[in-house]
Amino acid sequence: MPLRKTLDDMIEEAAPRDFTADEINATANTGLNPVALLNLAWHQFETDQTGYKSWERSAISHFLEQH
Secondary structure, eight states, rough: OOHHHHHHHHHHHHOOOOOOHHHHTTOOOSSSSSSHHHHHHHHHHHHTTTTTHHHHHHHHHHHHOOO
């Protein structure tokens, strides 16, 4: 399939790095890098969609203060 080959080639050229266990299993918004924060955000959204919006505002503010 030409599309599949193109996508596979694009991923190979981009050379994404592997995630670390800490990034995948982040449970708190402290000392996070962007990858860990995004994984935590998905977890929060899937766990509590109604409270996610306020969590997101707080998490982004906290992240920006740390960096």
